[in-house]
Amino acid sequence: MNFYQNVKMKHNKSFTKKFFFRGFTLLEMILYIALLVLVTIPALSLAWIFINDQTKESQISTLLHSRVFIFETIGKYVKEAASLSAAESIFGVNPGKLVLNSDTGSKIIFDTYQKSVIIAGRNVIIEKLRIDVGTGAKEDITPDDITVSEFSFLNLSSSNAATIFLTLAIDSVNPSNMKMYESNKKATISFTIRQH
Numbered sequence: 001m002n003f004y005q006n007v008k009m010k011h012n013k014s015f016t017k018k019f020f021f022r023g024f025t026l027l028e029m030i031l032y033i034a035l036l037v038l039v040t041i042p043a044l045s046l047a048w049i050f051i052n053d054q055t056k057e058s059q060i061s062t063l064l065h066s067r068v069f070i071f072e073t074i075g076k077y078v079k080e081a082a083s084l085s086a087a088e089s090i091f092g093v094n095p096g097k098l099v100l101n102s103d104t105g106s107k108i109i110f111d112t113y114q115k116s117v118i119i120a121g122r123n124v125i126i127e128k129l130r131i132d133v134g135t136g137a138k139e140d141i142t143p144d145d146i147t148v149s150e151f152s153f154l155n156l157s158s159s160n161a162a163t164i165f166l167t168l169a170i171d172s173v174n175p176s177n178m179k180m181y182e183s184n185k186k187a188t189i190s191f192t193i194r195q196h
Contacts (some may be wrong), residue, residue: 001191013077015146027079033045052098056183059145059172059183060172060183060185062143062145062146062172063146063170063171063172063184063185064185066143066146066170067073067168067170067185069141070129070141070142070168070170071166071168071187071189073131073141073150074098074110074166074191075191077100077108077110077131077133078100078139078164078191078192078193079194080102080103081100081101081102081108081193082100082101082102082103083100083101083162083193084099084100084101084155084157084164084193085101085107085161086155086157086162087101087130088107089153089155090153091152091153091155092152092153092154093152094109094114094150094151094152095113095127095148095150095152096151096153096188097109097110097111097153098110098111098153098164098166100131100168100193102133102134104134106131106133106134106135107132108131108132108134109131109132109152110129110130111129111132111133111139112127112128112129112130112148112151113125113127113128113130114126115127115128115144116130117144117173119144119145119173122175122176126144126146126147126148126173127147127148127149127151128140128141128142128144128147128148129141129142129148129151142170142179144173145172145173146170146171146172146173147170147173148169148170149169149170149171149184150167150168150169150186151166151167151168151169152166152167153165153166153167154167156190161192161193161194162189162192162193163190163193164190164191164193165189165190166186166188166189166190167186167187167188167190168186168187168189169184169185169186169187170183170185170186171183171184172183
């Protein structure tokens with residue numbers, strides 16, 4: 001190797017060390033962090049919106065499924081009932097009470113009660129819907145993450161048929177009272193008790 005090539009090779013090594021292995025300057029580090037923040041904040045915002053939307057959709061789905069289950073359960077027992085016990089039922093107020101007489105002589109009772117549950121680390125009092133099918137054992141119809149805000153009946157019975165009109169409103173339990181987690185569903189339905 002001649003002298004010129006030797007100097008050129010040493011010069012290239014020092015150039016490489018000087019420009020490629022020198023690390024970040026403070027200004028470059030600040031710029032990299034600023035770019036990282038500019039990319040991360042919108043990504044986190046989108047992720048937060050997605051999570052909130054999924055939570056809200058899950059709550060609405062739970063409310064819809066619960067409402068259908070409540071209506072189907074009440075409808076099943078109304079179809080099987082021998083008669084309406086109007087004297088024992090509570091009409092026109094919230095919460096109401098529906099008492100049906102079965103063919104066996106036992107009473108089928110739909111009513112609400114308060115229950116204390118822990119949701120998101122907080123103690124919350126909710127209103128639950130339950131059924132007593134005459135055995136004395138009362139069964140909950142609503143899950144613990146839903147509260148019944150309205151459960152009222154109107155007696156629309158005539159001499160031909162016993163008809164009741166139910167208004168039901170259920171809310172998703174929201175212990176933090178955040179607007180984005182509020183969801184509720186209200187519906188009305190009528191049932192006719194067939195005279196046997």
